Amino acid sequence: MTDDDLSLLDDIIAALQTLREKMASAGSETEPEPSDADEDDLIDTWTAASRFNLPVDTIRWLCREKGMGRKDGGRWLVSVKALRHYLDSRSP
Incomplete structure (x- = not known):
């Protein structure tokens, strides 16, 4: 060489x-992470599952693995903006 x-x-x-x-x-x-400024943007996993027609376990996985939410008092809250952005980026 x-x-x-x-x-x-x-x-x-x-x-x-x-x-x-x-x-x-x-x-x-x-994959934006929710911040404290997005407090109004956070909803519980059951509401997100109903609104976006996804299984609750998938919503929890996205919170945990993709950083789309945070735990509050033992339950997951997911960012609507982050979830919508994630789903839009996956659609053809």
């Missing part, structure tokens, strides 16, 4: 790292 080959390899690795960072930041934008 020549010095030119090593230099090319270093450039490729740097480009891949930059791409990885861009993808990571894009992922955080597509």
Whole structure:
């Protein structure tokens, strides 16, 4: 391997790292987390399940795994905006 080959390899690795960072930041934008400012946006899992025609367990999973809600007094509250955004991004 020549010095030119090593230099090319270093450039490729740097480009891949930059791409990885861009993808990571894009992922955080597509799945917004509810904040304290969105207090009016939070509803309980049963209401969300009825409104969006999804199983309650799916709503809980989205809260837990995708950060779309928070626990309050032992029950999950889900962000309507985050859930709507997630479902819209999945539809064709």
